[in-house]
Amino acid sequence: MEIETTAIRYLRGDATSPQAKGPKVIVHVCNDLGGWGKGFVLALSRRWPEPEAEYRRWHRERARNDFGLGALQLVQVTPDTWVANLVGQRGIRTGRSSGAPVRYEAIDRGLQTLAGQALALGASVHMPRIGCGLAGGRWDRIEPLVTARLAARRVPVTVYDHD
Template sequence: MKTVTGDLLQFALDGKFDVIVHGCNCQCQMGKGIALSIKQRFPEAYAADCRTTKGDERKLGTFSEAEILRGTRSFHVVNAYTQFHWRGTGIKADYEAIRKAMGAVKSRFSGKRIGYPKIGAGLAGGDWDLIRSILEEEFAGEDHTYVEFSL
């Protein structure tokens, strides 16, 4: 896993990634954290999320996607369903859903440059060390980069 510091969304706009992946809940909200930034900057990704069934637990471990076209740049935003909800306290990240979703992302986007934030370890409260190992296993052999947010 490569690690860089910066703004994942700007990196995508600058052509550094073909695919960016973030963790989503199954409630079609995208109301906080990087999901909110994605919703605001790339409404196509939110529209893809809204085309799924709100509150459907079967979405866990799957994803929706949107192709983003900005000028001459094109990339995909992947909404990976890695937690069921956002309410309450405690860990909301579902480690098995993270594993399944990342495996599905690898199948769909193998050979592409993939960037992601700290999926499941921010607002979802998951253990980053465990999630990092899942990402490394599921994206083995792929060009994938963790982007630690910084302006």
């Protein structure tokens, strides 16, 4: 008896150019400081100004909204594409810090929120290996969260490894 271990599709390519038909959500991990300027966000900003502008506004107005670890913000960038800013990183890495900034619980909570929104939109989800770049996380800890929160709920997921 064969047991499917993952429903995640892996592709070589650019997560800012999702390879799918229909509604799509591109998810990435943001920090909780309002900083945007390194890593995958640069590729997002080259394509669309809205995700950065909305993230910065969300952070600036955080006293009046849900901004914080585990929060998720969907920003529509085309008629059928959204970018999900997921706050899953505490601070930023600065040389000799006390461990990686990634917060797995926050990523898990954000993915749970994303699942409901993706299902409501009828959207597939696209991402780089979230939380594994500047956040310093490990994919062997994040992949099971993506599987449990998205793939197990039948949300199609594609992970892109950049060339």
